[in-house]
Amino acid sequence: MAKFLFYRVLQALFVLVAVTLIVSFAIRLTGDPAVMLAQGAGSITEADLERIREALGLNQPFIVQYLEFLKGLFTGDLGRSFMGGTSVSDLISRALPATLGLALASLVISIVVSIPLGIKAAVSRGKWPDQLIRIVSLVGLSFPNFWLAIMLVLLFSITFNLLPPSGLEGWQSFIMPAATMGIILTATNVRLVRTTMLETLRSQYIMVARAKGLSNSVVLYKHALRNCSIPLITYFGLQFGGLLGGIVVVERVFNWPGLGTLAFDAVAARDYPVLQGVITVLSLMIISINLLVDIAYGFVDPRVRKS
Amino acid sequence: MSSQFPRAEAPLQAPSSAQPPLLSVESLDIAFGSNRVVKNLSFDLHAGQTLAIVGESGSGKSMTSLAIMGLVQYLNATIGSGRILYRRQADAAPIDLTQLSDKAMRKIRGKEISMIFQEPMTSLNPVYTIGDQLTEVLQLHGDYSRASARDEALRLLRLVRLADAESLIKRYPHQLSGGMRQRVMIAMALACKPKVLVADEPTTALDVTIQAQILAIIRDLQKELGMAVIFITHDMGVVAEIADHVVVMRNGEKVEEAEVGHLFANPEAPYTQALLAAVPTLGSMQGQTLPRAEPLVVFDGEKVVTQGEATVQDTVRVQETPVVSVSNLVTRFDIHKGFFGGVSHRVHAVENVSFDIFPGETLALVGESGSGKSTIGRTIQQLQASTSGEISFSGKPISRMSRVEKQALRQQVQYIFQDPFASLDPRKTVGFSIAEPIHTHGLMTGSKRIQQRVDELLERVGLRPEHARRYPHEFSGGQRQRICIARALASKPKLIIADEALSALDVSIQAQIIHLMMQLQREEGLAYLFISHDMAVVEKMSHRVAVLHLGQIVEMGPRALVFDSPRHAYTQKLLSAVPVADPHHRRQHLLLEGDIPSPVRKVGDEPTVHPLDEVAPGHFVATT
Numbered sequence: 001m002a003k004f005l006f007y008r009v010l011q012a013l014f015v016l017v018a019v020t021l022i023v024s025f026a027i028r029l030t031g032d033p034a035v036m037l038a039q040g041a042g043s044i045t046e047a048d049l050e051r052i053r054e055a056l057g058l059n060q061p062f063i064v065q066y067l068e069f070l071k072g073l074f075t076g077d078l079g080r081s082f083m084g085g086t087s088v089s090d091l092i093s094r095a096l097p098a099t100l101g102l103a104l105a106s107l108v109i110s111i112v113v114s115i116p117l118g119i120k121a122a123v124s125r126g127k128w129p130d131q132l133i134r135i136v137s138l139v140g141l142s143f144p145n146f147w148l149a150i151m152l153v154l155l156f157s158i159t160f161n162l163l164p165p166s167g168l169e170g171w172q173s174f175i176m177p178a179a180t181m182g183i184i185l186t187a188t189n190v191r192l193v194r195t196t197m198l199e200t201l202r203s204q205y206i207m208v209a210r211a212k213g214l215s216n217s218v219v220l221y222k223h224a225l226r227n228c229s230i231p232l233i234t235y236f237g238l239q240f241g242g243l244l245g246g247i248v249v250v251e252r253v254f255n256w257p258g259l260g261t262l263a264f265d266a267v268a269a270r271d272y273p274v275l276q277g278v279i280t281v282l283s284l285m286i287i288s289i290n291l292l293v294d295i296a297y298g299f300v301d302p303r304v305r306k307s
Numbered sequence: 308m309s310s311q312f313p314r315a316e317a318p319l320q321a322p323s324s325a326q327p328p329l330l331s332v333e334s335l336d337i338a339f340g341s342n343r344v345v346k347n348l349s350f351d352l353h354a355g356q357t358l359a360i361v362g363e364s365g366s367g368k369s370m371t372s373l374a375i376m377g378l379v380q381y382l383n384a385t386i387g388s389g390r391i392l393y394r395r396q397a398d399a400a401p402i403d404l405t406q407l408s409d410k411a412m413r414k415i416r417g418k419e420i421s422m423i424f425q426e427p428m429t430s431l432n433p434v435y436t437i438g439d440q441l442t443e444v445l446q447l448h449g450d451y452s453r454a455s456a457r458d459e460a461l462r463l464l465r466l467v468r469l470a471d472a473e474s475l476i477k478r479y480p481h482q483l484s485g486g487m488r489q490r491v492m493i494a495m496a497l498a499c500k501p502k503v504l505v506a507d508e509p510t511t512a513l514d515v516t517i518q519a520q521i522l523a524i525i526r527d528l529q530k531e532l533g534m535a536v537i538f539i540t541h542d543m544g545v546v547a548e549i550a551d552h553v554v555v556m557r558n559g560e561k562v563e564e565a566e567v568g569h570l571f572a573n574p575e576a577p578y579t580q581a582l583l584a585a586v587p588t589l590g591s592m593q594g595q596t597l598p599r600a601e602p603l604v605v606f607d608g609e610k611v612v613t614q615g616e617a618t619v620q621d622t623v624r625v626q627e628t629p630v631v632s633v634s635n636l637v638t639r640f641d642i643h644k645g646f647f648g649g650v651s652h653r654v655h656a657v658e659n660v661s662f663d664i665f666p667g668e669t670l671a672l673v674g675e676s677g678s679g680k681s682t683i684g685r686t687i688q689q690l691q692a693s694t695s696g697e698i699s700f701s702g703k704p705i706s707r708m709s710r711v712e713k714q715a716l717r718q719q720v721q722y723i724f725q726d727p728f729a730s731l732d733p734r735k736t737v738g739f740s741i742a743e744p745i746h747t748h749g750l751m752t753g754s755k756r757i758q759q760r761v762d763e764l765l766e767r768v769g770l771r772p773e774h775a776r777r778y779p780h781e782f783s784g785g786q787r788q789r790i791c792i793a794r795a796l797a798s799k800p801k802l803i804i805a806d807e808a809l810s811a812l813d814v815s816i817q818a819q820i821i822h823l824m825m826q827l828q829r830e831e832g833l834a835y836l837f838i839s840h841d842m843a844v845v846e847k848m849s850h851r852v853a854v855l856h857l858g859q860i861v862e863m864g865p866r867a868l869v870f871d872s873p874r875h876a877y878t879q880k881l882l883s884a885v886p887v888a889d890p891h892h893r894r895q896h897l898l899l900e901g902d903i904p905s906p907v908r909k910v911g912d913e914p915t916v917h918p919l920d921e922v923a924p925g926h927f928v929a930t931t
Contacts, residue, residue: 204429211376211424212444212495213417216409226434301434302479 008294012287019283024066024276033082033270079273088277091262098168099258103243105174109182110189118193119220140187149180149253166255177254192235196228230301237293241286329354329535330503335389337370337379344370346559357536359550363813367559368539372505376422377404377412418448421496425508427489431480437491438476448499463494467524484902486517500532507539514675514903519884522549543586544886548893555579567890581606585818586888587843596867597621598848600825622667622828623850628702629663630802630834636660636696638682655906656682658858659916669835671845674855677906680838684804688722718748721795725807727787731779737790738775744798764793785816804836809844821848842885846870854878857906864926874928
């Protein structure tokens with residue numbers, strides 16, 4: 001297991017270097033930030049632009065800039081924003097908890113709801129609870145997330161005035177954005193849990209467990225669920241990565257002070273250091289999640305632990 | 308009952324019928340929707356008795372066992388009518404298990420009536436340790452603390468003769484062999500000292516030597532614990548070996564019920580007579596030098612019909628060049644382990660194997676799992692590359708053949724696989740599948756002529772020309788295997804490699820396919836490489852036999868010599884493990900100990916090659 005993890009960490013580092021390299025390079029293809037910054041300042045000469053570039057360190061060769069960035073990554077200094085010169089690390093450390101909290105809340109909601117529902121659907125396969133769960137989940141799948149978000153705001157903030165419509169002001173603020181993403185995730189996850197569970201319930205060892213005289217809930221939640229969770233963990237891990245990327249839309253709608261909003265603004269302003277920082281942090285998180293998934297495998301499945 | 312037979316076992320009679328039966332199945336009906344799979348079934352089981360329920364696929368025997376466990380609803384089947392009466396105490400009034408609530412049934416299930424399943428590889432939950440799974444049932448039904456449950460689990464593992472119980476208890480199912488897993492299953496089933504043990508084909512998926520061990524364990528423990536056993540099987544040999552009383556089932560109905568000695572001596576129902584006639588019995592060819600195609604005894608639904616006549620299979624043409632010559636064949640597989648793809652272990656599937664097959668000859672390769680018998684077949688068919696050694700076809704080494712010649716070989720050598728369900732394309736008509744080799748090798752042109760050839764081939768294997776337009780799912784297993792044979796014949800091969808081609812078939816079907824294969828050999832002069840683990844079938848079919856152990860031939864020679872006077876210890880062990888379909892010949896399996904060895908070795912740790920010694924003309928035995 002230790003050897004296995006060592007290789008995985010090594011692989012993760014390679015991936016990180018590759019991602020940052022691609023990101024830094026690609027951003028620079030989108031245009032000159034000096035021009036962007038100089039806009040609205042009246043008459044600008046080429047010499048002025050050159051001075052701005054020099055101040056921002058943009059006049060150096062790409063490889064030097066990249067190495068500077070990598071060095072900063074290890075010292076925790078991701079540079080300063082082109083807009084206002086705030087430290088990128090500060091910006092990210094303020095936005096990260098909001099995004100992470102929201103993503104985690106959405107995932108937890110979807111897991112907590114979809115596992116029992118998926119199991120119920122599998123157990124009552126073909127009967128009415130199964131049909132109902134499948135129809136409802138299909139409806140849930142069909143909503144676009146921004147539309148769902150707007151509907152929730154209309155209902156709970158404007159009509160009933162129960163929840164804050166936007167921003168992050170205490171735990172009530174989490175409810176609607178997390179529910180928006182949670183509902184859509186749940187719709188997919190219920191179906192996934194159902195299929196995986198049906199597969200597992202066909203196994204001989206489930207019949208053996210029943211033949212031991214175990215109660216239905218022990219058979220389902222002890223014997224079947226743990227076997228089911230092997231494919232589910234992979235999927236939930238991948239989903240978390242996708243969630244971090246997809247969070248931008250929901251953050252915009254709810255004006256959520258997270259990484260999504262930060263990245264959106266940075267793109268608009270061609271604020272390289274911020275964008276580069278956000279994407280690096282996001283990739284780092286996705287890579288760590290995958291590492292965690294690999295570790296979780298080892299805990300759940302003894303067959304992985306061996307090798 | 309005659310007393311001239313030496314017998315190692317207790318009397319075959321059921322215990323005195325003065326005692327009321329422990330379990331009575333009365334007019335039981337089980338159905339999947341409107342499809343009745345068990346019809347009006349009744350039988351009694353007495354304390355301490357072993358009742359065998361025997362039947363072929365679709366007979367409803369497994370459903371019956373699940374009904375006794377109260378588990379049919381999990382397969383979406385329902386008990387239509389009938390009772391399953393169970394007496395918890397000898398003097399108490401019986402309770403009807405079919406009427407019990409699930410909660411009440413759970414108190415009996417696994418505790419008083421427990422079950423062993425067919426497939427040991429999938430019967431244990433892969434994510435829990437052996438210890439967890441054993442203590443679970445102990446703590447569920449008994450009054451055990453964690454520590455005392457563990458001690459009891461250790462005792463149970465020793466009871467089923469598993470060595471090193473201390474370490475086993477911490478291991479996971481994937482770390483155990485099939486035989487070990489089945490013992491763990493038995494330990495689990497016996498954990499609460501049940502009154503009734505239901506064993507559903509518990510040895511079918513196991514090698515014969517392991518089967519013999521498991522049967523011995525079940526028999527010994529039954530005596531020790533005084534349980535009644537319901538033994539579900541399709542294997543008459545196993546029935547003769549273990550049962551006191553037998554219920555024969557067909558299509559969901561009981562066709563006959565009798566005491567075991569009586570059933571084998573005087574089967575009354577025509578179906579039982581046909582079934583028994585179809586069972587290949589080890590030793591039936593004693594004293595005969597050549598294989599003999601016996602007349603087929605078939606049950607046509609009402610009565611027993613005998614088809615064909617006995618024919619001696621004198622088809623070998625030794626004076627000709629061998630169809631195939633294998634010399635010093637070695638086939639190894641690397642097992643990749645480690646980050647940089649380094650090889651740490653190798654499977655030594657075939658080690659230094661040499662043999663010839665002459666035109667018209669059947670050479671059988673026998674051995675247990677991992678003996679390398681299938682790898683040899685695949686290497687000859689060029690489905691698998693050899694590590695070293697040479698294979699020649701009609702005298703020409705494969706290494707000196709051009710690509711065109713190698714392609715032509717695929718026409719001359721055909722393969723029939725074990726699973727007739729998986730080896731036909733479900734989306735193509737049977738006619739298409741049979742015609743395919745004719746097209747591929749360009750053997751014929753003109754769709755009319757090809758169509759005619761397909762019709763001819765279908766008739767050749769006992770099917771009808773109009774079957775060509777149908778799809779594989781419309782046929783039974785036996786019919787599909789006939790189709791596979793027709794497809795193999797389509798390219799006019801010289802050699803057919805039959806890799807466990809009869810293993811998945813019911814005995815009555817098996818007998819028909821054996822008959823067909825022997826008939827085709829006489830008429831077409833075919834040579835067969837017959838790969839099988841079933842010694843009794845091998846005895847019936849083959850001219851010569853090669854016994855494989857860990858990739859090496861340990862004994863090879865004319866069938867009569869290898870079977871009647873086996874010289875190598877491993878051949879003797881294999882033969883002694885085969886259950887004989889004669890209840891008067893129950894044997895003690897003194898030769899059988901331990902697990903099947905693995906052909907996986909560390910890189911650099913080469914196995915010793917045992918040279919063969921000719922002990923009689925054509926009879927070779929490995930020197931140790």
